[in-house]
Amino acid sequence: MKIKEIITVLEEMAPLAYAEDFDNVGLLVGNQDEEATGVLVCHDALESVIEEAIAKKCNLVVCFHPILFSGIKKITGKNYVERSLLKAIKNDIAIYAVHTALDNHKNGVNKIFCDALGLINTKILVPKPNFIQKLVTYTIPENVEQVRNALFDAGAGKIGNYDDCSFTSQGIGTYMGNENSNPEIGERYEFVEAQEIKIEVTFEKHLQSKILKALLKNHVYEEVAYEIYDLQNLHQNIGLGMIGELEKPLSEVEFLQLVKTKMQCGGIRHSSLLGKSIKKVAVLGGSGSFAIKNAIQAGADVFLTADLKYHNFYESENQIVLADIGHFESERYTKNYIVDYLKEKITNFAFVLSEENTNPVKYL
Structure with a gap:
């Protein structure tokens, strides 16, 4: 099987047209006409992941985050991005990234997030415009x-x-x-x-x-x-974030404990608790501060996302609980979804789930 045949399946799962304009998705490194020896699926295509691909005889790495995001003029190995690219090129390993192409899919990152929490009646939080x-x-x-x-x-x-x-x-x-x-x-x-x-x-x-x-x-x-x-x-089935409901309301503390357990969070930073029960939940995997107003307008009791800054928490305006559960944590099941999808579509090929934990954030 050629790499391009696997890419066809990946683009059925996450069409590149769904990606945000700022993003860098698709085949980042390598020749799609090469025969595929194996596929390693990871969250971040770091140098350690490329070494894992070499050890497991995989010449295609499918990552969630694009290791090559913005333009570079030199590849000298001076930073983690360049070292990863050099190792991949030296060892004829292709790298393919899905990122916001999967973020925007109705069955993608945020549906996975919702499913992990048992949310029902889900729909897109920020539908994609001009599509x-x-x-x-x-x-x-x-x-x-x-x-x-x-x-x-x-x-x-x-x-x-x-x-x-x-x-x-x-x-x-x-x-x-x-x-x-x-x-x-x-x-x-x-x-x-x-x-x-x-x-x-x-x-x-x-x-x-x-x-x-x-x-x-x-x-x-x-x-x-x-x-x-x-x-x-607006396209109701394509967009960022998702909103759904718990089958039974929980107190704010009970809900945040549930999130901590289900998403395996090292800690949760949150705005002031409002003393209300949690029923309607908005989520946005990764950096989601831009969608705070959308979550409030949608009537969510809580908004789960990541990378909130100090002043973002003021934007809760005592109308919603904002919770930063960690960037990696909010997307942690994405690579599992990709592997399962590929195995279902291509039953006679080796798809390997990376064992590398690429979360750069550590907790005491």
Whole structure:
């Protein structure tokens, strides 16, 4: 099996188009056309993890955090990033990162977080904006079903929990061909008024080329009329963070003790307790201070995240309990999810869960 075949499965799990613009996801090091000898899945692709991959004969390391995040001009081994890259390159080991591509997936990092705490009725906390487009096209009645089904097969027409969503309306289309035309209805230089059906479907913007290819392949007209619009709608199934509910309310102390146990936290930093029971819980794995207002607006009793600064705790405004459970801790089960997903999709290959604990934060 080639590395690129495994990458195809990884991108089904966490489409790169879902990643944030600032992020660096996908294949960071290596040649995707190489034969894969084994896959090591880790949280951070540190030098010690690359050594583990060498020992376990894995030439592909799949990491959550990208070891190569911002641009570098030299690779001399002067810091932990450069040392890891040098060792990987020297030993022909490819590195692939998923990061926010999996953060933004409805079954990704934050669903894993919710599941670990037993939360139910979960939904995205910060839905992704500027991700939905709309296609409008026109064809004759006899061609509608073929075009519409082709668009559905290409990924159009998905809205929340529903597939094959579209809208059609009827009208009159007009055209007149020139000497180079080959009209489906009518003749050259003839003014034609034809009964046409307008088809409207929405789709995720990264599918645009695939959608257009399906449209042009299945449309009967020589020249296909269509329009594509950017929509302001938020994508309810893609985005950062998640909010859910406990099956039974807990006191604030009971809940934080539950979190400490389930997420194996070395400690939890939190804002003032409010003396209220905890029922509605917002989570955001990794650095999540930007979503404090979203958690409050969603009516959460508590917001679990990481990397909160001193002044972030004031933003609770006595409306919510803010809890910093640790960056690594909030994402700790992600690598397990990746391994399980790969094993389920590719049953005859060696996927290894890294034994290295790459959490740089220690507790007394």
